[in-house]
Amino acid sequence: MKRRSQRRRVQTPGLLSRMVGAVCGRAQRLITAGPSLPLVLATYPRQNSWLAVEFSNSLRFTFPALTDDVKRGYRDALARVPSVIVAELRLANVCSCLGHHHPEVTHSPLTKSLQADTGGAIGEIDLAVRSIREWNPLPLAGLAAAGNERLRDSFEEVRFHAALLTVFLHELEHMAYPERPEDEIRRRSNRFFVDAVGELLGVQFGLASERSAQLLVEQPHFA
Numbered sequence: 246m247k248r249r250s251q252r253r254r255v256q257t258p259g260l261l262s263r264m265v266g267a268v269c270g271r272a273q274r275l276i277t278a279g280p281s282l283p284l285v286l287a288t289y290p291r292q293n294s295w296l297a298v299e300f301s302n303s304l305r306f307t308f309p310a311l312t313d314d315v316k317r318g319y320r321d322a323l324a325r326v327p328s329v330i331v332a333e334l335r336l337a338n339v340c341s342c343l344g345h346h347h348p349e350v351t352h353s354p355l356t357k358s359l360q361a362d363t364g365g366a367i368g369e370i371d372l373a374v375r376s377i378r379e380w381n382p383l384p385l386a387g388l389a390a391a392g393n394e395r396l397r398d399s400f401e402e403v404r405f406h407a408a409l410l411t412v413f414l415h416e417l418e419h420m421a422y423p424e425r426p427e428d429e430i431r432r433r434s435n436r437f438f439v440d441a442v443g444e445l446l447g448v449q450f451g452l453a454s455e456r457s458a459q460l461l462v463e464q465p466h467f468a
């Protein structure tokens with residue numbers, strides 16, 4: 246998934262993170278988030294375990310908190326993807342994309358060996374978690390102006406976890422329907438993001454959904 250505005254400065258952290266990851270090695274975390282989502286094996290640079298913690302939280306807590314109405318658009322794609330997904334978590338990508346799905350020919354040795362061991366299909370994606378956290382299409386000015394730091398931090402966490410989930414589902418849809426055009430997939434993920442954040446804000450802060458939607462659509466969102 247590409248961001249609409251490509252930011253040059255992301256390239257250096259991406260390169261650095263790959264170098265550090267190569268030196269320090271990677272760790273794995275298995276994420277089970279219920280029957281609606283595939284089993285996810287997250288791999289991450291050992292010194293950045295927060296990437297896996299945040300991603301795990303978005304799958305285990307944010308996804309189940311959403312109503313079926315919001316999730317309906319991904320029901321078919323989720324039924325088609327392999328039941329196990331390897332998610333390579335990074336700080337940033339050199340290309341500045343927020344994530345990619347990996348065609349089978351480019352699968353990592355880890356995914357290939359898992360596939361050989363289990364005999365089942367395994368999917369693979371990457372997610373640039375720090376870039377997803379930094380990518381901030383939503384206006385926070387209103388909340389900041391109100392001087393409510395706690396509310397702003399909570400809002401930021403909701404937005405981050407919804408964004409992680411959105412990019413994850415976006416890449417799974419590419420995997421399920423490789424022939425489907427980017428525009429169509431992006432439209433669905435934009436809609437999902439707006440609906441998800443609106444619904445989560447409504448539950449957590451008691452904001453009316455119309456007001457939440459208004460907060461979101463005033464700015465161009467992602468990518």
Ligand SMILES: [Zn+2]
Pocket residue numbers: 246247415419427430431
């Ligand atoms: Zn895409």
